[in-house]
Amino acid sequence: MLGNSSENKPPFADYNTKLFIKKSGEVYRNPTQVQMSQIVLPCHANHCGELSVGQLLKWMDSTACLSAERHSGVSCVTASVDDINFEHTIEVGKVVNITAKVNRAFTSSMEVGILVMCEDLYTSHQWKVCRAFATFVARRTEAGKVQLKQVIPHTQMEQMEYSLAAERRRMRLIHAEIITDLLSCKCQTQEYKDAVPAERTRVESVELVLPPHANHQVSTFGGQIMAWMENVATIAAR
Incomplete structure (x- = not known):
């Protein structure tokens, strides 16, 4: 993650560049859109005094899950999250604004777009932290597999x-197939001078799932798992 920027941008600019007015005169608002705002407290910070990436991933996953459930009408689980590039760090005292909405629904899965903005309440400056695309799957119900209703885009961005x-x-x-092929092949490793043995970077963590680790479905969710993964990866990298 890079340093902070004072670039002043309107909130959620990537999603709401133009207002869409309905024939009734009402301003259109995406029915699947969910917004969450969190102020960064010391308990959310890492050892560097900045917002922990794991905590941010938990907030992002929770917001996206609510958007998916708003569209599907049933409980949903995180299937995958695309690569995320964090453009800035977030200091304690700043406000994190997260917007999520369903971009498209398929049979039982849907893509949810996530936008994270950082806000300085005292200067009114806002800047983008990251964008991400998560795939959520609707859980089966007693009636069987869920057939999701289609998303109808209205604005040019949608x-x-x-x-x-x-x-x-x-x-x-395609990416999943490529990774499978790479793991199945026996690649020769090249030796480097003063290289650090991979075993020295190995870190393992065993977590007991407690009530604070559960979401509104009373189960461990993708964001919490990503937070645990981020902690272990940070130790390995350091």
């Missing part, structure tokens, strides 16, 4: 994200 969602889904499937 139409673009709707089209790109299908391409991103195709790329995810």
Whole structure:
């Protein structure tokens, strides 16, 4: 994660560049959109005094899950999250604004777009921290597998994200196949001078799932698991 920026941008600019007015005169608001605002407290910070990435991932996952459930009408689980590039760190005292909305629904899965903005309440400056795309799957009900209703894009941005969602889904499937092929092949490793043995970086963590680790479905969720993974990866990297 890089240093902070004072770039002043309107909140959620990537999603709401233009207002869409309905024929009734009402301002259109995406029915699947969920917004969450959190002020960063010391308990959310890491050893560097900045917002822990694991904590941010938990907030992002929770917001996206609510968006998916708002669209599907049933409980949903995180299937995957695309690569995330964090552009800035977030200091204690700043406000994190997270917006999530369903870009496109398929049979029983859907893509949820997530935008994270950081806000300085005293200067009114806001800047983008990251964007991400998560795939959620609707849980089966007593009636069987859920058939999701389609998303109807209204704004130009929604139409673009709707089209790109299908391409991103195709790329995810190809990426999974490539990783499987790479893991199945026996690649020769090259020796480097003064290299650190991989075993020295090995870190293991055993976590007991407690009530604070559960979400509104009373189970461990993707964001909590990603937070645990981030902690272990940080130790390995250091």
